[in-house]
Amino acid sequence: MGYNLVDVVLVEDNIDDAELAIRELRKHKVGNNLLHLKDGEEALHFVFGTGNYTGQRNLQHLPKVILLDIQMPKVNGIEVLEKIKADERTKAVPVVILTSSNQSPDIKKCYNLGVNSYIVKPVDFENYSKTIRELGLYWLLTNRPPE
Amino acid sequence: MALVPEQDFRLLFESAPGLYLALLPDLTIAAVSNAYLEATMTERKKITGHGLFEIFPDNPNDIEADGVMNLRASLNYVAEHKHAHTMAVQKYDIRRPDGTFEVRYWLPVNTPILNEQNELVYIIHNVEDVTAVQKAGDDFRKSEKNFQSLLGSVKEYAIYMLDANGNVSTWNSGAEAIKGYKAEEIIGKPMDVFYTAGEIASDVPRQNLKKALQYGHYETEGYRVKKDGSRFYADVAITPVYENGQLHGYAKITKDITERRKSEDTIRFMATILDNIQDPVIATDNNFFITSWNEGAEKLLEWKARDVLGRSAIEVLKADFPFEKRKEILSQFANNDFWHGEVVYHSKSGAPVNALVTLSKIKGAGGVLKGNLILARDITKRKLTEEKLKKSVDEMEAFTYSISHDLRAPLRSIIGFANILEEDYGDKLDEEAKRITGVIKKNTSRMGRLIDDLLGFSRTGKLELIKTSVDSDKMVKQIIDEVAPNNPEEKIDWIIHPLPPVKADLNTLNQVWINLISNAVKYSGKADKPKIEIGSIKENGNIAFFVKDNGVGFDEKYKHKLFNVFQRLHSNEEFEGTGIGLAIVDKIISRHGGKVLAEGEVDKGATFYFSLPNNN
Numbered sequence: 001m002g003y004n005l006v007d008v009v010l011v012e013d014n015i016d017d018a019e020l021a022i023r024e025l026r027k028h029k030v031g032n033n034l035l036h037l038k039d040g041e042e043a044l045h046f047v048f049g050t051g052n053y054t055g056q057r058n059l060q061h062l063p064k065v066i067l068l069d070i071q072m073p074k075v076n077g078i079e080v081l082e083k084i085k086a087d088e089r090t091k092a093v094p095v096v097i098l099t100s101s102n103q104s105p106d107i108k109k110c111y112n113l114g115v116n117s118y119i120v121k122p123v124d125f126e127n128y129s130k131t132i133r134e135l136g137l138y139w140l141l142t143n144r145p146p147e
Numbered sequence: 148m149a150l151v152p153e154q155d156f157r158l159l160f161e162s163a164p165g166l167y168l169a170l171l172p173d174l175t176i177a178a179v180s181n182a183y184l185e186a187t188m189t190e191r192k193k194i195t196g197h198g199l200f201e202i203f204p205d206n207p208n209d210i211e212a213d214g215v216m217n218l219r220a221s222l223n224y225v226a227e228h229k230h231a232h233t234m235a236v237q238k239y240d241i242r243r244p245d246g247t248f249e250v251r252y253w254l255p256v257n258t259p260i261l262n263e264q265n266e267l268v269y270i271i272h273n274v275e276d277v278t279a280v281q282k283a284g285d286d287f288r289k290s291e292k293n294f295q296s297l298l299g300s301v302k303e304y305a306i307y308m309l310d311a312n313g314n315v316s317t318w319n320s321g322a323e324a325i326k327g328y329k330a331e332e333i334i335g336k337p338m339d340v341f342y343t344a345g346e347i348a349s350d351v352p353r354q355n356l357k358k359a360l361q362y363g364h365y366e367t368e369g370y371r372v373k374k375d376g377s378r379f380y381a382d383v384a385i386t387p388v389y390e391n392g393q394l395h396g397y398a399k400i401t402k403d404i405t406e407r408r409k410s411e412d413t414i415r416f417m418a419t420i421l422d423n424i425q426d427p428v429i430a431t432d433n434n435f436f437i438t439s440w441n442e443g444a445e446k447l448l449e450w451k452a453r454d455v456l457g458r459s460a461i462e463v464l465k466a467d468f469p470f471e472k473r474k475e476i477l478s479q480f481a482n483n484d485f486w487h488g489e490v491v492y493h494s495k496s497g498a499p500v501n502a503l504v505t506l507s508k509i510k511g512a513g514g515v516l517k518g519n520l521i522l523a524r525d526i527t528k529r530k531l532t533e534e535k536l537k538k539s540v541d542e543m544e545a546f547t548y549s550i551s552h553d554l555r556a557p558l559r560s561i562i563g564f565a566n567i568l569e570e571d572y573g574d575k576l577d578e579e580a581k582r583i584t585g586v587i588k589k590n591t592s593r594m595g596r597l598i599d600d601l602l603g604f605s606r607t608g609k610l611e612l613i614k615t616s617v618d619s620d621k622m623v624k625q626i627i628d629e630v631a632p633n634n635p636e637e638k639i640d641w642i643i644h645p646l647p648p649v650k651a652d653l654n655t656l657n658q659v660w661i662n663l664i665s666n667a668v669k670y671s672g673k674a675d676k677p678k679i680e681i682g683s684i685k686e687n688g689n690i691a692f693f694v695k696d697n698g699v700g701f702d703e704k705y706k707h708k709l710f711n712v713f714q715r716l717h718s719n720e721e722f723e724g725t726g727i728g729l730a731i732v733d734k735i736i737s738r739h740g741g742k743v744l745a746e747g748e749v750d751k752g753a754t755f756y757f758s759l760p761n762n763n
Contacts, residue, residue, distance in 0.1 A: 016560040016563070016564070016594070017556065017559070017560065020559070020560065020563040020564075023567065059337065100553075100556065120591075121556075122590075123555035123558075123559060123560075123595070124555075124558075124559065124595055125558075125559050125562040125563045126564065128559055128563070129563075
């Protein structure tokens with residue numbers, strides 16, 4: 001899969017959560033062009049075509065949505081959000097925070113930085129699956145992304 | 148031989164220094180001494196040869212004048228008995244030359260002069276002018292009369308006399324007011340009636356008189372008895388009175404000091420309390436200059452009373468708040484005569500002292516402002532404890548947050564992957580493998596519920612209670628619809644009595660009702676005819692509600708466990724549950740200041756009560 005074809009980026013350090021999410025999305029045929037990244041640093045390299053992604057990314061082709069966890073090693077989700085939204089080339093990309101944190105300072109900060117949606121991961125499996133499914137369907141099928 | 152020539156006898160009589168009249172038996176004035184003429188403002192030639200009473204009539208302006216009558220009687224006596232007669236002092240006013248009368252008192256002595264045949268020939272009428280003496284006596288009597296009426300009118304003091312034997316001999320209106328006896332009831336009675344039986348038995352009444360004799364004056368305090376048998380606390384002074392060296396009696400002055408003693412007792416009592424109070428109690432005048440500083444203040448603020456009396460409280464206490472705050476406090480204090488709040492003072496050494504302070508105004512009789520009272524309580528330790536507590540609450544919050552997410556997340560994966568196993572490999576699993584997958588999922592779900600309930604319990608302790616008026620009827624009906632929507636009316640027999648509205652926190656009280664009603668539904672679910680009764684009891688202004696079912700009940704010997712976290716009296720197979728519901732009920736109700744109570748009997752049912760205080 002070419003990196004320019006990626007339409008969903010899932011940045012999640014918990015591989016089990018990630019696997020369950022990917023399964024749910026694929027089950028509903030919205031996760032075919034999905035890229036799973038395990039920390040914020042890698043996410044930034046991907047988005048801006050740096051690091052391992054140098055020369056492999058055309059910044060004209062942006063994903064339809066980036067699902068971003070907050071608590072991650074190295075660079076956390078809020079820093080990633082801040083950099084994406086601060087850059088003219090990337091700020092139009094829809095970013096959805098998908099996190100365990102329901103602390104209000106985090107929520108407010110993310111909205112101030114321009115987050116497109118803020119989702120607290122439901123703790124039980126049923127609701128988690130449902131939320132992921134609805135998220136995928138909405139951002140990939142319902143929502144019209146910027147060209 | 149005659150030393151005095153006969154013609155000189157007239158001269159001798161007329162010049163004698165005494166006041167003499169020589170009267171003929173028919174009371175005609177025969178001779179008069181010069182001194183007499185002078186004293187009576189008369190002239191010899193105008194009175195000699197005239198009748199005595201023609202010259203000296205009674206003062207016609209004095210209706211009580213009896214001088215003529217008395218003198219005539221005395222002269223008649225002398226003429227008849229031929230004895231001298233000394234009259235009592237007579238008021239016999241003298242006519243001035245201008246016809247007016249002058250008040251005079253006389254001490255007359257009438258002496259018969261007899262001839263050799265023992266016949267009355269003259270009466271010598273000698274008088275002494277005692278007007279000055281008599282006037283002094285009159286003044287004295289007048290002032291004594293005044294004094295008596297003064298004594299009589301004194302109401303605050305019982306002033307009376309005892310005779311030498313200790314019997315009451317005089318009585319004033321103060322005595323009547325204080326002791327309740329009228330003069331006619333008590334005069335002549337022994338003074339013992341004023342004493343208590345115990346004192347009479349110990350001979351105290353006589354001893355007191357003896358002490359008065361011994362010391363000349365004796366003062367004492369003690370209970371005395373009134374006519375109606377009630378007692379009063381008396382301040383008593385006894386003074387022996389002597390007349391001509393003989394004991395005449397005792398003057399007694401008694402004052403009822405019951406009220407004074409009460410207020411003295413109160414003052415002593417208050418002073419003792421004040422000094423034993425551990426908290427600072429500081430009084431100031433209206434300008435906040437310190438007038439009183441107790442031991443509590445000495446201990447906490449390190450200043451000795453002698454160092455701060457008269458100084459400005461503001462300057463001594465060095466309260467740590469900004470100018471605006473001080474202004475706000477003073478304006479509130481001025482409006483309400485009261486202020487209560489936390490303040491940081493500084494002790495003598497400059498150490499900060501957290502104090503909970505009550506400022507109030509000291510008012511005297513008629514509401515006159517006498518100053519201010521500062522009551523302070525040292526809450527430095529409490530503040531420290533509060534800070535520690537807040538820290539541990541914060542830690543607890545972080546901990547519960549971590550439980551809810553970090554412990555919950557792995558559960559999500561366990562169930563998720565068990566699902567994957569079922570969905571993707573279902574055809575490869577035999578029945579036993581499928582049962583085992585089911586057990587994994589069931590237990591994982593249960594653990595999830597336990598964590599959720601535990602979080603709920605921990606949140607219950609932290610939620611801020613906002614008390615409003617709660618419509619209990621409406622709340623209970625809504626909950627019944629929610630928790631038992633699938634129970635057709637005929638399955639559960641609901642008996643809902645009218646429930647009074649209460650003041651409580653809406654959300655947590657709702658949780659209480661949910662937990663109790665859903666418990667009742669759950670535990671009566673296996674009864675043939677489930678019956679649930681909900682009602683209330685009013686007692687001493689408190690309201691207690693109850694939820695009663697006819698379900699499995701419980702053994703009373705385990706009832707102390709009912710309200711504890713994770714304590715269950717039934718297995719999970721019998722009745723699903725985590726053992727948190729009643730613990731949450733208990734916590735919510737105790738935070739409202741109420742109590743919970745359970746009654747039950749195995750297979751007969753259970754009743755749960757909860758009370759909410761101060762619901763009039």
